[in-house]
Amino acid sequence: xxxxxxxxxxYFFLAGLTSALFTMYxxxxxxxxxxxxxxxxxxxxxxxLFGYLFEINAKTLDDLIFWNHVQYFALPFLPxxxxxxxxxxxxxxxxxxxxxxxxxxxxxxxxxxxxTSGYHTWYYTSRTMVEGPYNYLLELxxxxxxxxxxxxxxxxxxxxxxxxxxxxxxxxxxAKKVASRLVITSVWPWVGIVLGxxxxxxxxxxxxxxFMPISIVIFGxxxxxxxxxxxxxxxxxxxxxxxxxxxxxxxxxxxxVDINPYALNIFPFLKQFINHSLNEIAQxxxxxxxxxxxxxxxxFEFQGNFFQTHxxxxxxxxxxxxxxxxxxxxxxxxHKVLEALKQNQAHIEYLSVHDQLTGLYNRHYLEEHLSKLxxxxxxxxxxxxxxxxxxxxxxxxxxxxxxQLIKRTADLILSxxxxxxxxxxxxxxxxxxxxxxxxxxQIRQKMRLLEEKSKEEGISFAVGHSIKTEKANFDEVYRQxxxxxxxxxxxxxxx
Numbered sequence: 001x002x003x004x005x006x007x008x009x010x011y012f013f014l015a016g017l018t019s020a021l022f023t024m025y026x027x028x029x030x031x032x033x034x035x036x037x038x039x040x041x042x043x044x045x046x047x048x049l050f051g052y053l054f055e056i057n058a059k060t061l062d063d064l065i066f067w068n069h070v071q072y073f074a075l076p077f078l079p080x081x082x083x084x085x086x087x088x089x090x091x092x093x094x095x096x097x098x099x100x101x102x103x104x105x106x107x108x109x110x111x112x113x114x115x116t117s118g119y120h121t122w123y124y125t126s127r128t129m130v131e132g133p134y135n136y137l138l139e140l141x142x143x144x145x146x147x148x149x150x151x152x153x154x155x156x157x158x159x160x161x162x163x164x165x166x167x168x169x170x171x172x173x174x175a176k177k178v179a180s181r182l183v184i185t186s187v188w189p190w191v192g193i194v195l196g197x198x199x200x201x202x203x204x205x206x207x208x209x210x211f212m213p214i215s216i217v218i219f220g221x222x223x224x225x226x227x228x229x230x231x232x233x234x235x236x237x238x239x240x241x242x243x244x245x246x247x248x249x250x251x252x253x254x255x256x257v258d259i260n261p262y263a264l265n266i267f268p269f270l271k272q273f274i275n276h277s278l279n280e281i282a283q284x285x286x287x288x289x290x291x292x293x294x295x296x297x298x299x300f301e302f303q304g305n306f307f308q309t310h311x312x313x314x315x316x317x318x319x320x321x322x323x324x325x326x327x328x329x330x331x332x333x334x335h336k337v338l339e340a341l342k343q344n345q346a347h348i349e350y351l352s353v354h355d356q357l358t359g360l361y362n363r364h365y366l367e368e369h370l371s372k373l374x375x376x377x378x379x380x381x382x383x384x385x386x387x388x389x390x391x392x393x394x395x396x397x398x399x400x401x402x403x404q405l406i407k408r409t410a411d412l413i414l415s416x417x418x419x420x421x422x423x424x425x426x427x428x429x430x431x432x433x434x435x436x437x438x439x440x441x442q443i444r445q446k447m448r449l450l451e452e453k454s455k456e457e458g459i460s461f462a463v464g465h466s467i468k469t470e471k472a473n474f475d476e477v478y479r480q481x482x483x484x485x486x487x488x489x490x491x492x493x494x495x
Contacts (some may be wrong), residue, residue, distance in 0.1 A: 002134035008056055015048035037088050041081045052084040055138065061129040064138040072114040074150060076107035079156040086160035086186070088275070090167035091255060104157065110149045123149070148262040154194070161186040188215040244329070246307075251323040254278040266305075266330065266439035306331050317375040357403060358410035365422045366432070370474060378470040384481040385413065385450070386489060387429035388460040405459070412457055416449040432481075440467065462489035 019042050021335075026039030051071035058064045080103050087094060094100065113123040117303055124140040131137075163450060164186055168179030189211050245265030248270075250256055255277050259270050274280045307328040314323045353365035361369070373380070385411055392403040406429070413431060422434040435443060443465050464484030466478040 003135040005056065008134075009053065012053040012056075016046055016053060019046040019049055037081065037085045041078070041085055044078050044081060047074040048072070048078065057133050058138075059136060061127070061138075064129055064136065065127060068138055069115060072111065076110040076114075077104070078159075079153040082105055082186070082189075083156045083160045086163040086182075089182075090163045091253070091275070091277075092163050092166060106149065106152045110145065113145055113239075140182045157186060157189060157372055185215050208462040246328045249323065250278065250326065252321050256281065257323065263328075329331055334455050358425055360410055360414075360423050360425045361430070362424065363426045366422075366426065368433075369422060373436075375470060378468070379437040379438065380468045381433075381446075382436035382466050382468060382477060383433040383435070383443065383447060383450070384431070384464045384466075384478075384485040385409075385431040386462050386485050388462060388489065388492065390429040408457065409459055409461065412453050412459060413450070416446060416453055438467075443467070460492070462486070462492060464488055 023039050023042035023046055026035050026042060051067050051074070052375070055064055055067035055071065058067055083103060084100070086092075110123065113119050120143075122143045124146060125143050126141040128139050129136055130139045135387045143319055157450060161183055164179055164182040168183060191211060200215040243260060243262055246266060247258075247260040248263060249258040254271055255275060257275070258276060264271055269284065270281070273284070308331045309326065309328045312325050312327075313321055314325060315321055352485050353361060353368070355362045387405070390402055390405060393405050406425075409431070410423075410425065413433065417423060417433060418435075422436075424432045424434070426432055433446070435446065447463050447465060450461075454461060462483045464487065466477045466480040466484070468474060
C-alpha cells in the first residue's frame with residue numbers, strides 16, 4: 001500500500017474516532033444548548049470523515065459514488081452548524097427572525113441535488129473514476145451549484161469568524177484569549193476549502209477534509225475547557241439533579257447556563273430563559289433583579305414565597321471569574337412560623353403596655369413613660385377621671401354593658417385629646433390624662449370639653465386635676481388630682 005495512503009487512512013481513522021468520541025461526550029454528558037450544538041457538529045463531521053476514509057479506499061466507481069453520497073449527508077450542513085454554534089457561544093443575536101431557517105436553505109438544496117439523479121447535474125455534470133497518485137479517485141465535473149455551495153460555505157465560516165472577533169472585543173479580559181483562539185480556529189477550515197477549489201494543487205487530497213478535523217479538535221477543546229468543563233461539572237456533580245435545593249448556573253456575562261429540576265419545579269418559566277441573560281429574565285420577573293445585589297447568604301421573596309439563598313462565584317485555575325452558582329431553598333413554611341411568632345410576640349408586647357378592653361395605655365406603660373420625660377414636657381398637666389355609674393350598670397345590666405360604658409368613656413376622652421396627650425386606664429373605672437407643656441388655663445379648658453362631651457353622650461364621671469413640675473413628686477401630684485376628683489364626685493352626688 002502506498003505510504004501516503006497509509007498515512008491518510010491512519011489520519012482519517014483517528015480523526016473520525018476522535019470526532020465520534022467528542023460527539024458522544026457532548027451529547028450524552030452535557031445538556032446545555034451549546035453542548036448539543038457542538039455534539040451535532042461533531043456528529044456531522046464524523047459522518048463526513050468516515051465517509052471520506054472509505055472513499056479513498058474504494059476500488060470501484062459504484063463504491064466511490066456510494067461513499068461520496070454518505071459524506072454529503074453531512075458536508076453541506078457543516079458550515080451552517082459551525083455558524084450556529086458561534087451564535088450560541090457569543091450570544092450575538094441573529095440578524096432577523098427566520099434567519100435560522102434561511103441559512104439551512106442552500107445546504108438543504110445541495111443535499112437534494114446530490115442525492116437525486118434528476119437534478120445532480122446542477123452540482124456535478126459527470127462522475128468518473130480516475131487513478132490517482134496513491135488510490136482511485138472520484139472525479140466530479142462541477143456544476144454551477146457547486147460553486148454556490150462553496151461560496152456559501154466560505155461566507156458562513158467567515159461570518160462565524162466575525163462573530164468570534166466581535167465577541168473578543170467585548171468580552172471580559174479573562175475570556176479574550178479564548179475568543180482570539182476561536183477566531184483563528186474558525187478561519188482554519190476556510191483555508192482548506194479555498195485550497196480545494198484548485199484541483200491541480202490537491203494531488204487527490206481533499207484539503208477541506210484534512211483541515212476541518214484539526215479545527216474541530218482545537219475548537220472543541222477551547223469550548224469544553226472554558227465553557228463546559230469549567231462550569232458544567234461543578235454544577236452537574238452527583239447532587240445537581242436530585243438536590244433538595246434550587247441551583248441556577250450563570251456564566252461570567254450573567255447568562256443562565258443551567259438549572260436543576262428542583263428550581264424548574266418552583267419556577268417553570270425559567271426553562272424558556274436558559275441561555276438568556278439575567279436582564280431578560282428580570283424583564284419577565286422583576287423580582288429576580290435582586291439576585292445581582294445578593295451577598296453570601298441572603299433572603300429572597302418571590303410571588304409570596306420566601307427563599308434562603310446562597311450566591312457563590314466560580315473561578316478558573318488562573319483566578320478569572322467564569323460565572324456563578326445561585327442556590328436557594330424554599331423556607332416559606334418556616335417563614336410563616338417565624339412571622340406568626342413575631343406577630344404573637346408583637347401582640348404580647350402590645351398587651352404588656354395596653355389595656356385590652358379600650359386599647360389605651362395601662363399602668364405598666366405609665367411607669368415607663370414617666371421615666372423618659374424630658375424638661376420640654378414640663379409643666380405637665382394631669383387630669384384624673386373616675387366613672388360614676390359603672391357599678392350600678394354592672395349590677396343592673398351586666399358586665400357586658402359595663403364594658404361598653406368603659407369603651408364609650410375611653411372614646412370620649414380620646415375625642416377631646418391631642419396626639420401628644422397620654423391617656424392611661426389605671427383601673428376598672430379610672431383614667432389619667434397627661435398633657436405635656438401646658439398651663440392651668442389649658443387644663444381647665446380641656447376639663448370643660450370633657451364635661452360638655454359627657455353631657456352630650458349621657459356619660460357621668462368626676463374629674464380632678466393637678467400640675468406636675470420637673471421637681472415635684474409624682475405621687476403627691478397624683479394624690480392632689482385624685483383628691484380634687486373626689487371633691488367633684490361628692491359635689492355631683494349632692495346636686
